[in-house]
Amino acid sequence: MKETLHQIKLFLQSAGFKKYAKRFGFFILGLVALILIACGGLSIYFNQNKTEIMAKINTKINENINGKFHIGDFHYKFLSGLPNFTLALKDVELKDNQWNTHKHTLLKAQEIEVRLNVWSLLQKEINIHKILINDAQIYVYKAKDGYSNANIFKPKKKKTPQNKAKPETTIDQVDLNNVHFTLDNQVGHKLFDFAVASLKSKVNYDEDNWQTDVFLDTQINSLAFNTVHGSFAKQKQLKGTFAVSYSSAKEKIDVKTDGLKIGTDTFDIVAFFNLAKGNALFGINIGTTILWQNASNLLSANISSKLNHFNLKKPIDVNCDIKGDFNAEGDPKIVVQAVIKDNELSIPDGQLNDCSFKGIFTNNFKPKEGFTDANSAVILTHFAATYENIPLKIPQLSINNLEKPLATGTVNSDFDVSKLNGISNDKWIQFSEGHATANLKFQFDIVDLYINKPKFIGNVNVANTSFHFIPKNVHAEKVNVQLDFTQEALLIKKITYKHKNNTIFIDGKIDNFLNLYYDAPERMVVNWNIYCPSIDVKQFLGVLATSKKQKVVAKTNKKPTISNHLRTVIEKCAVVIDIKADKITYNKLTATNTNARIQMIDSKLIVKNGSLQTSGGSIAFNAEVSPSGKNFAFGSNAQVNRVDIASFLKSFNNFGIKSFTPNNIHGKLTSSANVTGFINSNGELITNSTHGTLTFNVNQGALVNFEPIMKVGKYAFPFRDVKNITFSDLSGDFKLRGEMVDINKLTISSSVLNLDAKGVYSFGHGTNLAMTIPLRNSKNDAKLATKAERDAVREKGIVLHLVAVEENGKMKIKRGKKDKEKN
Numbered sequence: 001m002k003e004t005l006h007q008i009k010l011f012l013q014s015a016g017f018k019k020y021a022k023r024f025g026f027f028i029l030g031l032v033a034l035i036l037i038a039c040g041g042l043s044i045y046f047n048q049n050k051t052e053i054m055a056k057i058n059t060k061i062n063e064n065i066n067g068k069f070h071i072g073d074f075h076y077k078f079l080s081g082l083p084n085f086t087l088a089l090k091d092v093e094l095k096d097n098q099w100n101t102h103k104h105t106l107l108k109a110q111e112i113e114v115r116l117n118v119w120s121l122l123q124k125e126i127n128i129h130k131i132l133i134n135d136a137q138i139y140v141y142k143a144k145d146g147y148s149n150a151n152i153f154k155p156k157k158k159k160t161p162q163n164k165a166k167p168e169t170t171i172d173q174v175d176l177n178n179v180h181f182t183l184d185n186q187v188g189h190k191l192f193d194f195a196v197a198s199l200k201s202k203v204n205y206d207e208d209n210w211q212t213d214v215f216l217d218t219q220i221n222s223l224a225f226n227t228v229h230g231s232f233a234k235q236k237q238l239k240g241t242f243a244v245s246y247s248s249a250k251e252k253i254d255v256k257t258d259g260l261k262i263g264t265d266t267f268d269i270v271a272f273f274n275l276a277k278g279n280a281l282f283g284i285n286i287g288t289t290i291l292w293q294n295a296s297n298l299l300s301a302n303i304s305s306k307l308n309h310f311n312l313k314k315p316i317d318v319n320c321d322i323k324g325d326f327n328a329e330g331d332p333k334i335v336v337q338a339v340i341k342d343n344e345l346s347i348p349d350g351q352l353n354d355c356s357f358k359g360i361f362t363n364n365f366k367p368k369e370g371f372t373d374a375n376s377a378v379i380l381t382h383f384a385a386t387y388e389n390i391p392l393k394i395p396q397l398s399i400n401n402l403e404k405p406l407a408t409g410t411v412n413s414d415f416d417v418s419k420l421n422g423i424s425n426d427k428w429i430q431f432s433e434g435h436a437t438a439n440l441k442f443q444f445d446i447v448d449l450y451i452n453k454p455k456f457i458g459n460v461n462v463a464n465t466s467f468h469f470i471p472k473n474v475h476a477e478k479v480n481v482q483l484d485f486t487q488e489a490l491l492i493k494k495i496t497y498k499h500k501n502n503t504i505f506i507d508g509k510i511d512n513f514l515n516l517y518y519d520a521p522e523r524m525v526v527n528w529n530i531y532c533p534s535i536d537v538k539q540f541l542g543v544l545a546t547s548k549k550q551k552v553v554a555k556t557n558k559k560p561t562i563s564n565h566l567r568t569v570i571e572k573c574a575v576v577i578d579i580k581a582d583k584i585t586y587n588k589l590t591a592t593n594t595n596a597r598i599q600m601i602d603s604k605l606i607v608k609n610g611s612l613q614t615s616g617g618s619i620a621f622n623a624e625v626s627p628s629g630k631n632f633a634f635g636s637n638a639q640v641n642r643v644d645i646a647s648f649l650k651s652f653n654n655f656g657i658k659s660f661t662p663n664n665i666h667g668k669l670t671s672s673a674n675v676t677g678f679i680n681s682n683g684e685l686i687t688n689s690t691h692g693t694l695t696f697n698v699n700q701g702a703l704v705n706f707e708p709i710m711k712v713g714k715y716a717f718p719f720r721d722v723k724n725i726t727f728s729d730l731s732g733d734f735k736l737r738g739e740m741v742d743i744n745k746l747t748i749s750s751s752v753l754n755l756d757a758k759g760v761y762s763f764g765h766g767t768n769l770a771m772t773i774p775l776r777n778s779k780n781d782a783k784l785a786t787k788a789e790r791d792a793v794r795e796k797g798i799v800l801h802l803v804a805v806e807e808n809g810k811m812k813i814k815r816g817k818k819d820k821e822k823n
Contacts, residue, residue, distance in 0.1 A: 025028045066185035067096040067106070067152040087114045092136075096149040102141055104184070110134030113725060130173040146327075173202045180219075187327050191231075194238075195224035201244075208248035220262075225324060226331045230301030230364060236263040251276035262298065264292045287319045306402070311356075313344035323369075331371040336361040349451050352392075365384040365400060373402040380498045382804065389419040405446035409460075413438045417465045429690065434465025440485065452749045456485045476804060489513055491527075505531045514617075532581040575600035579762035588681065589651030603627055615651070617643035617668065637674040645669040645698055667701030668728065675736060688739035690764055695734070701727035703750065708804060711813060717752060720777065726751040728781065728790070739763040754778050754794050759803075767806040774799045 059727035061069045072091025094107035142148040176199035183192040196218040204214040223232040240260035255271040271284040296304045317339045324332025358381045364375035383394035397409035405438045415782040417434035435821030440458035462481040478498040484491040492508035508528040514634040577598035584594045596610035604626040611620045621638035635807045649662035675692035703725040729749035735742035746757035758770035776797035784790045802815045
């Protein structure tokens with residue numbers, strides 16, 4: 001290394017090197033001197049021919065314009081633009097002949113550099129090869145009548161054999177620095193406004209055709225194809241190189257750029273612009289990979305204001321095709337296509353994960369109906385996502401008319417029912433197991449970008465689901481459901497509800513479901529057909545309980561969820577149930593062949609045309625049950641036919657009567673009752689709550705060990721069997737008043753004695769019951785053939801009048817008639 005450096009040092013100090021270095025230095029000095037002499041000569045030439053040069057420049061410009069060209073001053077720039085001759089034009093203005101009408105100056109520049117070919121200039125010709133425009137404003141204006149200040153430029157004369165050989169003035173290079181460019185098209189309501197920091201273009205000519213690469217660095221103040229809707233890419237920085245070519249035969253400019261920067265994103269653009277007279281068609285195709293929000297911010301306000309309510313977390317592949325006519329009013333045709341894969345989509349109604357689809361936006365959904373929001377559509381194909389962990393597949397979704405959006409499509413889903421738990425915020429229903437499949441055609445409006453009133457046609461199948469309906473505290477296990485949505489009704493098929501040892505088979509129908517569900521749920525009637533091999537009635541009471549009151553929270557503008565609306569509909573709709581049961585139990589009552597129509601309206605249960613067989617007889621009944629605080633109020637009218645009275649009384653806990661038990665009375669009961677009262681939450685009759693009327697008749701009756709009679713018999717009939725009394729007639733007419741019973745009539749015709757009673761019997765305090773007892777032995781009265789014969793001998797002999805009263809909590813029997821005042 002040291003040896004090499006030593007050799008270089010010796011070479012630089014050699015006489016040969018010094019000789020050649022000296023000659024090279026003289027050459028450089030000579031070249032500089034020559035340039036200075038040439039520039040000085042050009043300066044002298046300019047000063048001597050300034051007037052002539054200026055006149056020729058004016059002539060050249062004025063030959064090609066219909067307007068006024070003004071220059072404040074101009075001078076020669078020494079050493080600038082060599083080997084060309086550079087002139088600097090100061091305070092340049094270019095106006096068309098109608099400037100006084102529209103007041104828009106086509107060009108206003110502080111400085112324009114014009115570089116002229118020196119050789120042509122020496123031959124007294126002006127040949128401009130480069131123009132540099134600095135600190136300028138260019139305003140291209142087109143009035144509503146079609147006039148444009150750009151028409152200042154005269155059309156080129158067609159070449160003739162005489163002038164074909166004559167060279168034309170061409171501009172080979174154009175540079176712009178700090179130029180504000182505006183294109184204001186009043187015909188089409190278009191406004192393009194650019195703050196150009198730098199534009200550099202070098203043109204290559206091929207006869208009348210040309211090609212150039214244009215470097216552009218500009219800020220987009222406005223790129224409005226329709227000023228009513230706003231600008232694309234507003235306030236975005238644009239930077240890149242465009243390959244631009246012009247075809248004279250087609251009178252068209254083609255533009256292509258790769259990697260164009262708009263803001264922070266990169267775009268590939270292919271475009272064309274027709275320049276023929278009467279033909280202002282253009283087309284722009286843009287391709288990029290971009291974030292949703294960045295893409296939305298590049299669009300006009302009428303589109304971005306809607307898109308900003310949505311978002312995709314990851315970048316998406318987008319292609320945008322814009323075609324239009326600069327002379328036409330309204331928007332151009334816009335088609336945007338996007339491919340989304342494994343993304344996260346946020347919508348006003350929630351968030352969709354694992355989202356993939358192909359999307360198309362067009363503002364010309366129906367050809368020949370214009371490029372408007374009303375004719376715009378968003379079309380999604382092969383849509384797949386999860387919503388609240390529920391998988392959704394939509395082969396095609398169309399959203400038409402963006403002024404009043406209407407969405408249609410088909411949705412398929414296959415999921416575990418427990419995933420529905422995440423949809424409801426107030427947790428009114430909880431699923432623990434089961435599987436669901438859905439195949440539905442849907443239609444819904446989009447109001448303020450929210451899904452509104454979705455309607456479905458298709459089917460939903462749910463298998464082996466178990467759930468807890470929290471407001472009613474109802475738990476269901478192993479339920480199967482098949483729902484068929486049609487235009488006319490919702491058909492509910494094949495519901496199998498299992499709870500412990502009970503199985504219920506249900507099918508139903510809701511007429512006009514699609515309309516009433518949203519607009520009038522209180523008018524909705526759910527018709528159920530229920531068949532039960534065996535059921536406990538007390539389990540039904542849970543569905544009547546008043547829903548738990550929700551906490552009052554401050555009102556917000558948040559839209560109610562589908563879950564909230566479904567709960568509201570469930571609470572408001574009316575339910576009609578036609579029920580048939582092979583076996584039905586209520587407390588100790590067991591019935592068979594039960595049929596009834598049950599209506600559930602506003603938490604009220606109404607039973608109509610009920611019938612059942614129990615205790616060896618039959619009962620026909622109507623009833624009404626509704627929540628009342630923690631209990632249930634009921635009203636019922638019933639006709640009992642030949643029911644075993646002991647079994648019947650046991651079934652209803654003897655109706656709260658403590659003075660005798662069902663074991664005291666035997667026989668077949670026929671009765672008519674119209675009763676109201678209360679039942680507790682366990683389904684038990686609340687003692688002393690009943691009011692109403694009761695008539696009854698007992699056939700083949702017997703009274704066994706009935707204490708009040710035994711007390712009387714102990715003294716009055718010591719030799720008669722008062723412990724086991726048989727009846728030929730046992731009937732009564734009662735009025736129930738809580739713990740008090742008004743006995744309007746009680747007739748007993750028995751083997752021991754005959755008894756007529758009237759008065760008040762109390763389950764608590766206040767019994768005052770008058771009894772009329774003939775003392776004759778009635779043992780053989782039953783053998784008399786007719787009732788008339790029995791009535792004729794009924795009160796023969798001594799008749800005893802007694803009063804049963806309650807004193808100090810004990811029943812007392814006294815002689816005498818009942819006090820009329822008390823009665």
